[in-house]
Amino acid sequence: MIAPSTIPAAMIKDEGWLVHQAQNGDREAFNELVRLYRLPVINLLFRIYGDEALAEDAAQTALVRAWQNLPRFRHGASFRNWILGIAMHCAIDNLRKERHEYSIDAIDEPSHSMQDDNPEQSLEQRQRSDLVQQAVLALPAASRMVLVLREYEGYSYQEIANILDIPIGTVMSRLNYARKALLDRLKPVLEDL
């Protein structure tokens, strides 16, 4: 498990002030928040869609929605949870409206930044991560969302239930379904590890 998307501590210190200013209509303060949360929001949506362009577009929609709803944000609550929750609801709305079930063949070719010191090993790793990504994207959308929030964002079951507005039992059943499906699909890869 990795730590949730990292944000510089100094920025978090000023986050409350930025949120307060943005709530009062300060666009420059909101732009700072956009800079701060651009990558966490895009990466979250990228895990859901498997497509960078779609993830960026949905992230912009989510941030615009966050601006509109900012006056209703309660002080003391986690801004990160709030904004990622909005991003998830944008994804849910898109899936409901357009029944996006992205073909696993249409996934962007992942751009790997690793150094090719050992090309053979690098190719193997790339193929493996492609297989994993395809397996995740082949999951039903609702299970994929729960899995992404748990495995990549590190949220607890209760936090996931709050973000997605579903019972905690549903979180557990979707997560177990997702993991079981992945274990079945990735069995050959896991055996090679």
Added chain:
Amino acid sequence: MNHQPEHWIAAYLDGELTPHQARQVESHLAECPACQKVLEEQQSLSTLLQTIPTATGLKPQDRFVAEVGLRLVRRGKPTVQPAQLLQWGWQAFPLALLAGGAFIQTVVILSWLTCLPAVEQALHQLSFQLDIPATVGLSISWLPLPGLLNWNTWSSLLALVILGILYTGWISGWVIQQYVQIKTNHQIR
């Protein structure tokens, strides 16, 4: 502890168990090779999932921020959305019914009390001491709706039955709403 289902092991790995439950799982794992295998598989899966790269071919940050900025609209004072209003109404409905029921009960009890000879006599005595004309007195006329106190058992029972029907209607509506919600969630699964 009996054989551990996979969700117990998943919850254990996710740190979702109480210390007592975690100890139970650990003691079971110590003596169950099948569950140890499940644990190892789930750990490996978690590690494998981290190999998916993050998005890298993104547009420059400044361009992204500028594009978001162009889509921002001037924000007025926060207004109550119709959906929010509906939600409030939905929650307020049983409270209103409860208040209605309490009101009816109070009226019935008051009308019963004021009909008691002892109470009637005490009220007349009080009106005499306060020097209030007997025609005004502390009779029932202090209520803006004196007719309400003329309720008999049947009319109050009828009102309670109507409230009961409304409440049952609300409960049915709530169940249907939950069913539709679950069905919608299932469809996107």
